[in-house]
Amino acid sequence: MNPLRILVSQSHNPWFNLATEEWIFRQMNSEIQTLFLWRNADCVVIGRNQNPWTECKLARMQDDGVLLARRTSGGGAVFHDLGNTNFTFLSPRTGYDRKINLGIVLRALARFGITAEASGRNDIVVATDDGFRKVSGSAFRETKDRAFHHGTLLLTANLGRLQDYLTPHPKKLESKGRPSVRSRVMNLSELAPELEHAKACEALIAEFQLQYEGQCEIEHLDPEHIEGFDELRATYEKLQSWEWRIGHTPQFRHHMTECFSWGIVEVYADAENGRFERVQMVSDSLDPDLIEDFGRALVGQAYGGSGVDYAAALTREAYPGGVGEIGELSTWLRSQIEID
Secondary structure, eight states: OOOEEEEEEOOOOHHHHHHHHHHHHHHSOTTSEEEEEEOOSSEEEEOTTOOHHHHOOHHHHHHHTOEEEEOSSOOOOEEEOTTEEEEEEEEESTTOOHHHHHHHHHHHHHTTTOOOEEETTTEEEEEETTEEEEEEEEEEEEOSSEEEEEEEEESSOOTHHHHHHHSOOOOEEEEOSOOOOOOOBOOGGGTOTTOOHHHHHHHHHHHHHHHHTOOOOEEEEOGGGGGGOHHHHHHHHHHTSHHHHTTTOOOEEEEEEEEETTEEEEEEEEEETTEEEEEEEEEOSSOHHHHHHHHHHHTTSBSSHHHHHHHHHHHHHHOGGGHHHHHHHHHHHHHHHOOO
């Protein structure tokens, strides 16, 4: 009988669940076949090297209470809600075959009468009258002693919201981050209306145990576990921090133009690590020095509303007669940058 470990998260917090994944990958015994099942409340999860400004509608996310999370691994941007069931496998590196994990997932779906197949390296698809539709995507990580495979199953996800949050506004952004590639997707509930998170977990657990001919007690996790594990708590604190979610953003350039009653303003902003790195602001305003000094005050500040507010406050001190223009300019910049 093979040693197994099965963990099921009771939390919908994406930072906790991603921290748990990292904890599994870095800390757990890789000789024990491990399965972790989880789902997140509304959030956008981006890859380690992605730019949230080019991947997401940040302002809409803030308005709707949709969290931003960044994985420690690569991959594209995805929207998660409670209609997604996520799975994570940890296996010994020796003898690892990702087809085994995909087979577990395919056989779990077959329990609901769903015929699906693996496509390429990462996806699971089903055939429809309109062609193949993606129902699962995966990513993989390997080190010298362990193999890590995680993915998602679209069960009852609100697919309309994918475009709400993942299709960026038409901004003039030149980013060095890695862009996402969108695929045609569908929910598995269209094929099996009874399929929901609890049943999907039961099927995955059953097929996992059959594959490895073992049994184990299921461990239910929640954020209280953070207090008992220093590594998990530290990883959670990192993943929910501004420095990781925003500050880890690669360098990009943002070109913005607006026509105000008092003149046209054009902004060229270079940002890196979530901060204004270089800013050039030009205008046909009657007070170009105000505009230029506002731009200089932005350099080094957080690339967000707080940085704009700081620069606006400094500029008001230097130009008390330009309060109106400064207010309009800062409100507009906030709307373009889209994040506090």
